[in-house]
Amino acid sequence: MPTYSYACSACGHRFDANQSIHDDALTTCPVCESQIRRVISAVGVAFKGSGFYRTDSRASAKRDTTGAAGTPKPKAEPTPATSAVADPV
């Protein structure tokens, strides 16, 4: 039985419901009874096509690592320190 995620735009309440595909979608928030919308969660997508989801997350993680390593900030620091020592002499 698939699990559907719902989100209430009025109070922000989120919850999951186990429903048959043939059941009607829930329409009211159990907290404030406002209208809710069904959320297509990323977890559900990954369950059906895990290959695509895994490749996508790994690619973005690699990009983050490269960006952090490519910043040469520590290297620039010794230069001003050397000139400050040379000044009094």
Ligand SMILES: [Zn+2]
């Ligand atoms: Zn609500």
